[in-house]
Amino acid sequence: YLSYTINTGTADDPKPSAQIMRYSYDAEQQQLVDPVVLIEGLPAWNDHNAGRVVFGPDNKIYYSIGEQGANFGRNQRRPNLAQELPTQEEVDAKNWRTYSGKILRLNLDGSIPDDNPVIDGVKSHVYSYGHRNPQGLGFGPDGTLYEAEHGPATDDELNIIQPGGNYGWPRVAGHIDDQAYKYINWSQAPADADLSAEPVPDTVPQFAETEFKEPMVDPIATFWTVENDYPIGQICGYICDPTMAPASVLYYDADEDGITEWDHSLLIPTLKHGTLYVQHLSDDGLTADGPPVAWLSTQNRYRDVIVAPDNRTVFIATDAFGSAAQKFGEGLNTSILHNPGAILMFTYGESGGGLGTVRASATLDEVRNGEAAGGAEWEDAATGKAQDEAALVTKESDIGQVAALGGPKFAETCAVCHGPAGRSENAKVLAGDQKLADPDYVARSILHGFGYMPAFKDRLSDNDIAEIGTFIRNSWGNDFGVLTTEEVQKLR
Secondary structure, eight states: OEEEEEESSOSSSOOEEEEEEEEEEETTTTEEEEEEEEEEEEOOOSSOOOOOEEEOTTSOEEEEEOOTTTTSGGGTTSOOOTTOOOOHHHHHTTOOGGGTTEEEEEOTTSOOOTTSOEETTEESSEEEEOOSEEEEEEEOTTSOEEEEEEOSSSOEEEEEOOTTEEOOTTTOSSSSSOSSOOEEOGGGSOTTOOTTOSSOOTTSOEEOGGGOOSOOOOOSEEEOOOOTTSOTTTTBTBTTSSOOOBOOOEEEOOTTTSOGGGSSEEEEEBTTTOOEEEEEBOTTSSSBOSSOEEESOOSSOEEEEEEOTTSSEEEEEEOSSOOEEOOSSSSSEESOOSSTTOEEEEEOOTTOTTOOOEEOOOOHHHHHTTOSGGGOOOBOTTTOOBOOOOOOOOTTSOHHHHHHHHHHHHHHHTHHHHOTTSOOTTSOOOTTOGGGGOHHHHHHHHHHOBTTBOOOTTTSOHHHHHHHHHHHHTSTTOOOOOOOHHHHHHHO
């Protein structure tokens, strides 16, 4: 079963649509034969098509459709239909235009299942709605349907799909919290409106998330929720914005012979970070258990993941082109992919294969519940005793003394990626990096992260970051002076 887009128009006047096909496999010829169209005329465009096809334990097809990038970027003037539902007349006429931004449930022949949810008085293929770009669909062992969805510039989502559920987009990104997102309906802007104006003109309809009053299903995790003053787009464009770009989702059970560190988790390959995030679940599988952990990071765009029958060999498909986080060389983003259009194979060894892990940013729920590690006391590496609260780092502080305090914290927090000597194949080289001369660059990077690097603002105090930053700025040949507590504080 495959889905793909076709153009029923011309190159100058495109009329794209999507369809789901069934093929038979000829084992002797090793070819797909006997194509059958199950459903056609589904919404498609040049962005946010999603297109994930999975089979449920109920022997039904589940299919995701994005909202074609409506109200965004090059499609800024196109109306977003993720909240619009089909009428009975449209269903009878097989007019699927409102299937944009939806997850569908189909019989194996493409027809509407009798037990599909009735939403707003109409039964259709629509199983859930209010989605942006839901590229990940995967079932747990008990039939729970997990979904991974791209957010705008924040709030990639991990959802559990419920029949008839509304997931909020475009009125809500992540939780209803009025943080770093407001729905701006550019499709209803006046014809003479400046689409790039800041602030947005009052003539353009705008809606805070808290104005959305419809029943909505909350995500079980967001990647990541930030506050309104986060410098979205200002660090290195969208690659450095606080999202991971989840491309699929796969439930993993270690069983007896598998990867124990991954047991009872969701594997989420990401496009921006070239990283496989492992999101552990609660015992009942209905909530996220802490933040995700990053594995198998390379300079690529990870599109999909599957695990071999031995439960220890992992295959990851990469995109043939696109932008990703820069992990080798200068800069924070790159279009140079190391394994474009490839299948990568990772084999787990007896001792874990020597694969390093990096703890990702704290979730909003963790921060709300006071569970982020930022309040923990640091222990002296030599004595094992907790340090007293340090004096604030100022311009007059002794560089050597501050760096001595920052060294053990760097070793605990940063060296796993950057290396104890400021050089590593796994992260940006710090030794001799002239960008470290800018204290704002150092403070912002540690506080808010960038690209594949997680944010530490919820795990480290301003003083911790000042000490670590001073250590980095004055080690391995660097000579850039102190990073003060005040400089960190103003960027928090």
